[in-house]
Amino acid sequence: MAVGQNNFPNMPEIPGIKLGTTNAGIKQTVRDDLLLIALAEGATCAAVFTRNAFCAAPVHVAKAHLLQQPRWLLINSGNANAGTGKQGMDDALLSCAGVAEIVGGQANQVLPFSTGVIGQPLPAAKIIAALPAAVELLSADSWGKAARAIMTTDTFPKGVSKVIILDGQPITINGISKGAGMIQPDMATMLAFIATNTKIAQPLLQTCLAKAVEQSFNRITVDGDTSTNDACVLMASGQSSAPEITASTENYHIFADAIMVVCKQLAELIIRDGEGATKLMRIVVEQAKSDEEAVCVGKTIAHSPLVKTAFFASDPNWGRILAAVGRAGVENMVLEDVQIYLNDVCIVRNGGCADDYTEAAGQRVMKQEEITITVKLGRGKAVQEVLTCDFSYDYVKINAEYRT
Structure with missing residues (x-):
């Protein structure tokens, strides 16, 4: 796959x-x-x-x-x-x-x-x-x-x-x-x-x-x-x-x-070609204070099993992305300045769910094979991109049976 x-x-x-x-x-x-x-x-x-x-x-x-x-x-x-x-x-x-x-x-x-x-x-x-x-x-x-x-x-x-x-x-x-x-x-x-x-x-x-x-x-x-x-x-x-x-x-x-x-x-x-991958996710972190901060936020999202399995299920469970950004270790982050998008759909604004967000809009994006997650931190000018894929049943199967 x-x-x-x-x-x-x-x-x-x-x-x-x-x-x-x-x-x-x-x-x-x-x-x-x-x-x-x-x-x-x-x-x-x-x-x-x-x-x-x-x-x-x-x-x-x-x-x-x-x-x-x-x-x-x-x-x-x-x-x-x-x-x-x-x-x-x-x-x-x-x-x-x-x-x-x-x-x-x-x-x-x-x-x-x-x-x-x-x-x-x-x-x-x-x-x-x-x-x-x-x-x-x-x-x-x-x-x-x-x-x-x-x-x-x-x-x-x-x-x-x-x-x-x-x-x-x-x-x-x-x-x-x-x-x-x-x-x-x-x-x-x-x-x-x-x-x-x-x-x-x-x-x-x-x-x-x-x-x-x-x-x-x-x-x-x-x-x-x-x-x-x-x-x-x-x-x-x-x-x-x-x-x-x-x-x-x-x-x-x-x-x-x-x-x-x-x-x-x-x-x-x-x-x-990630093991068992069904989707490619581009995580773009903008308005960070430094490249290192942008990469850290991007990889925190990319490494989250909860985020990766949600994408496999095409489930617009945007709270998992929000939680990953929140635990990325960004010091003195102003929550109201953070914006998060799935492609062109804003899911987070002003510290919570975007006023104009709908589940149907999120679902439309999550069904796609390639998805861009954009995080705007509102802290600076640094921009970095991290690529990852979803976690499917096949990832577990491939690695469970790797030596057999």
């Missing part, structure tokens, strides 16, 4: 980036569960990772290896290699060494990523045995296969592609992501991989990614749970005739804006 039409786009090749997928039999043998991404020599790579204190072994290894000049990314689905102690670290390093041995590189040039069940040992032997097939199948046009190989409870592969022109030269940006549950990123998403053929130094690429992530993946939530394995990677192959992008230039602003768009679109696809 997913909200809206979410067809995988046509994704052009990016010079200097190749992808290969295969089935390693990590949790199932029906579809590919292993992805290898190869970067051309001289490529730059930026990444952000989960802030969960119990971050997975591959997160630790990828952080360390990012300090080198990464040439390969190894991603597996079906097993998170999280909560696995020293053995997990050994398995992640062993997998990197397996890649290096086959391609003739260095193990510390491999970034490992895992997603799936927490607390189970990573079947490193299966991954290493499958690596020759992944290397053999490396291709520049395998973005669709790559997006499918990293899926877990996702119901559709997620991809976004965009082309911009810099100094008359085309720059392609392709991005894929996965995630449907355990989504309340505190850096990025479950997993996202974005690639481009532009030339840009690693520190500037890192700055660009961090800014984009903050306004995209850090503004979505399915269930309020921050994964142990979240990671978002931005790769730049450097294989373009356009000049290198430098800071504070028009080209940088064009490129950074494009990366922001790609990240926001990938983040929205995750919410559209």
Whole structure:
């Protein structure tokens, strides 16, 4: 189940980036569960990772290896290699060494990523045995296969592609992501991989990614749970005739804006595919004193099981939204200044139910598949948007049966 039409786009090749997928039999043998991404020599790579204190072994290894000049990314689905102690670290390093041995590189040039069940040992032997097939199948046009190989409870592969022109030269940006549950990123998403053929130094690429992530993946939530394995990677192959992008230039602003768009679109696809989701809710908080205050109010609403289940039932129980705003921790909030809307229908004004509100008007909005909740705090000029989805019976079923 997913909200809206979410067809995988046509994704052009990016010079200097190749992808290969295969089935390693990590949790199932029906579809590919292993992805290898190869970067051309001289490529730059930026990444952000989960802030969960119990971050997975591959997160630790990828952080360390990012300090080198990464040439390969190894991603597996079906097993998170999280909560696995020293053995997990050994398995992640062993997998990197397996890649290096086959391609003739260095193990510390491999970034490992895992997603799936927490607390189970990573079947490193299966991954290493499958690596020759992944290397053999490396291709520049395998973005669709790559997006499918990293899926877990996702119901559709997620991809976004965009082309911009810099100094008359085309720059392609392709991005894929996965995630449907355990989504309340505190850096990025479950997993996202974005690639481009532009030339840009690693520190500037890192700055660009961090800014984009903050306004995209850090503004979505399915269930309020921050994964142990979240990671978002931005790769730049450097294989373009356009000049290198430098800071504070028009080209940088064009490129950074494009990366922001790609990240926001990938983040929205995750919410559209939230586990059991039937509705997408945009929570827009306006007139806040600060961005932090606006995000706090937005996420308090988005994390409320009572709000989320009301939306699933198409029940205009606006008191649940009112209560969430009231407990968001906004200091010295003047209740009479707060206004709350469901799309264009005002539900709260002057400290209570809006005088012109009717149950029929609220019901009309709640039956829609995509709904905007707007909260005007009347305190300042800050505006932020948080995306979330409803809670359905299927969310409980999916997570209750996740390991079976």
